[in-house]
Amino acid sequence: MTFKHQYLSSLIIASMMMTACGSSESDKEDIKAVNQKPTVSVAPSSFKEKAMATIAATASDPDGEITGYSWTVVSGHDLTLQNADSDTVSFTSPEVGLDGDIIELALTVTDDAGETATTNVQITINPNTIPLSFMGLATDAPLSNATISINVSGRNVGVETTTDAKGYYTVDLLLDDSEADSVVNIVAHGSGEQSNAGLISWLGTVEKLSQQAGDDKTLTAADNFAVNVTNITTAQYGLAMRLNKGEAIKDNETFDLLSSQLDFDDVLVLATAIKVAIDKSNENHSLALPDGVSDTLALIDDEITTNDYISQVQSTPEYAEAQQEMFNDETLIDTASDYSVPSVYYVSPADNHLYGDIYQFGTDGKGSIGNEDFEWIMENGTITATVSNPNVVSYYNYVEVNDVGTKALVEHSITKHELKRVSSNSINDSLLITYYHTYHYPNGELEDLIEPEQILRIASKESSVQPIQINSLDTAYVTTPYNQISQTVMSWTETLTLNDDTTGTLRFSDKPFTWQDSEGVLQLNFTDGSKTRFKKIQTGNTLDLFALETSEDGSNFRGYAVGRGKIVTKDKLPSWNSDTAAGIYQFARSPFTDSLYQTWYELHENGDAEIILTSDDDEDGKLSTYEITIMYGNWQILEDGSLTLQLFLDKDVGPSPNCRSSLIANCKLYRDLNWKLIAQKSNEFGLLNTYYSPYGDGLHTYAIRPMRKLDIAPINLSQIVQSDAGTIKSALSDVRMHTKLSHQEQPR
Structure with missing residues (x-):
């Protein structure tokens, strides 16, 4: 008790003494205010890939000011930060995949008293995507309940759908924009009785398909007929790959070029064999695919197996039946996409033919093929050309009249042509051409007979023409229509010698001419005012393709033949080598x-x-x-x-x-x-x-x-x-x- 009272008394006395004495200025300076830390915040944000991203921070100091900013990347991304020492930082967002990515930045701010504050922010980077929907048909006969998958540059992207009972499908695809140059193929695998069906169609690059699809990003047969996966697209793809030595076809230009070099007789044969395997082998097991070949896609992958199978089925009645069914199948004909009749079709010859025809179409509904004139109309995707002055070939044939054999005069001509488009690109179309052969018996032994003949051919447009590099002293070896030079000489070719003074000579004619390079076209000008010109349609491995056109009046040209040839300089003309010729x-x-x-x-x-x-x-x-x-x-x-x-x-x-x-x-x-x-x-x-x-x-x-x-x-x-x-x-x-x-x- 005594101790407590003494302690309290001492505190009171000390307090009174301090109050009486007061405090000095120096004492006041020793008492300082405590600094408050700055604050900083950055809102989360998102940006598209490969775009400029700009991020602003909000920072303040309650008892002073912000004097420094420092942005850093903490997520491990390799970014170059612009204005990293300011309140607003910028950088180019990185390229990302379809899943996107998240970037994390840290921002440290410093106030005027040296205090700091740090915050982290996450920035979402979203991909640039190319959405595409495909609506098409899988058919050779329609493939019902078939699996449709998409290959992009040779890899299956894991997007699948199933066709309906009539073979139609819709499939959606979302690709990163880095795939713009990638190639898209549609693949169909049959089921049930069609389980041996494997079909493929080459569509083109993602960028091209996106342009064709338009604003709705839906690609239909009207935009690109190749969304229809058929035995013909499969045959065309297989033979193009064979021509390309098995190497992947990586762009539109290469596929178009390879397609133009195909012999479409071969396409037709392979497409027919594919149809036989899918449609006919269930009833005739001798037509089944070889052992170990799972489907028709596997068949076309092996050249020897393909050739052997074709040899096996080609002479069967089912093969002829399948081919006629193809000719009658309207789903194989492109009537959906816009078909503007070109001014000219240069029809390539098959391997075993010397030349192909040239169709010229006027805007007035008139046209010509060689020296024949026709009137043409376009209806439902079919060009019908009715010949007004057909060439007539007369010969004698033995016929049976009233059960008695007799020799009858026959007049043969082609009176009508039908052209139907099977596929198309910027430089050529593949055409199903029907010739209507008319057999007339002028002496009345039999009634007139009209027989259709159908072929599949590649037809180049004017846009396919390539400039010819012509030099003086060149020799041009070119194909011409049949020409009976004399009783002992007939020719399907002409040799042009081009002299340095622009004169020239022909091997089978003494008709004088001068030659000129007319904007990449070799033109011969004859003294009677007529002209002949050669256009280069295709560059081949060895021989090139040239179109022969002739004008009697020097201005109006008719097309006569598309055939193989070569223009060579004399000193570069190859010759046989006795050491290697055997x-x-x-x-x-x-x-x-x-x-x-x-x-x-x-x-x-x-x-x-x-x-x-x-x-x-x-x-x-x-x-x-x-x-x-x-x-x-x-x-x-x-x-x-x-x-x-x-x-x-x-x-x-x-x-x-x-x-x-x-x-x-x-x-x-x-x-x-x-x-x-x-x-x-x-x-x-x-x-x-x-x-x-x-x-x-x-x-x-x-x-x-x-x-x-x-x-x-x-x-x-x-x-x-x-x-x-x-x-x-x-x-x-x-x-x-x-x-x-x-x-x-x-x-x-």
Whole structure:
């Protein structure tokens, strides 16, 4: 108690003394206010990828001011920050995938007393996307309940849908804009009885498809007919890949170029075989796909298997039935997309034809094909051209009238053409062309007969024309329509020599002309005022394609032929090499031609030569020794660099391996061939082919033809013939051999 009272008294006294004395200025300065920290905040935000992102901060100091800002990247992204020492920072947002990304930044602010505050902010980066919807049809006959998937640059992107009962589908796709140059394919896999169906269609690049789809981003057959996945699109894709040596087709231009180089006879054959496998094999199991081949997509991936399967089915009635069903299937014809009739169609020839036609369409509904005029209309995606002055070919034929055979005069002409578009791009269309052949019997033995013939061809437009690089002293080897030069010479070609002074000469005519380069077109100006011009339609591996147009009045041109040719400078003209010329050769032909029908040439290093011809005459699906013809002779290279091949017959026994020269007793010349080399790339050759027969009038024929050098013979004859090769067809008559050789080897 006493201690407590004393303590309180002391505190009171001390307090009174301090109050009485007061406080000094120095004492006041020792008492300082406490600094308050700054505050900072940044709102979360989002930006598109590859865009300028600008982010503003809000910072304050309650008892002073903000004197410093410092932005940093804490999420590990490699960003360049602009104005990182200010309240507003900017950077270019990175490229991201479809899932987007999140960037985290940290901002530290400093006040005038040196105090700091830090906050983190997350910025969402959203992708730029390309949305696309596809609406199409999967058919060869409609594929119901088929799985539709999308490949982008060869990878399945995991987007699938199922077709309805009629084969129609809709599928949505969302792609990152980095895929703009990627290629899209639509793939269809059948189910149930159609489980062997595998179809594919090449559509084009994502960027092109997005442009075609328009504002609604929905691609229909009206925008791009290739959304319809068919046996034809599958055949076209497979053969384009084969032409591209199995390499991926990465852009629109390459696919268009490859498509223009296809022989659409081959497309038709492969498409028909695909239809046979899908539609006919359930009822006829002999038409089923080979063992180990799961579907028709797997079939077209293997060239040998494809060729073998086609050989297996091509001669069956189901094959002919399937092909006719294709011709009648309107879903294979593009009637949906906008079809503006072009001013011209340059129709490419098939491998085994020398030239194709040129259709010219006037805006007045009139047009021409060669020297024939027609009137044309366009209805429901079909161009119908009715010929007003058809060329008429007269010949005699044996017909049966009232059960009595008689020889009747026949007048044949093509009176109508129908053109239907199967696919299209900027430089060419693939066309289903129907020719209506009319057979008229002027003496009334039979009623007139009209028979349709249908073919599938690639037809180039005016936009396909490429400039020709022409130099003086060039020689132009070009294809022309059939021309009977004389009683002993007929030609499907002309050779133009272009002189330095712009004059020129023709091989088969003495008609004088001058030549000019008319904006990349080779034009010949004749003294009578007529003109002929050659347009380059396609650049090939060896031979190019040229269109021949002629004007009688010098201004109005008609199109006559699209054929192979080459323009070369004399000193660059290739020639045969005696060290490498020996080998096995074959004129270009469809890979799908029946493998039992073959013609090839064998040139041996010792100068011996043979032509071998095979044909399944009894149609039993195999060859016997009586279905093989071998002609014997020799070959040599002449001083002008061309190669000549002569064939001989023994006057008594016909073809004989002991009869290879006219110097040998009893041997007579049967055929004389000359191959002038005008183009070569590796084992592919372009030839000016001269074919001479000493029989009758001694006819010479001239044509430009592509040829290939083979590694092995198309058929291994040793498996067929175990005896001496001279026994094969040794007793054939000259007449039969002449007919057969002429049929297989003369230009058509």
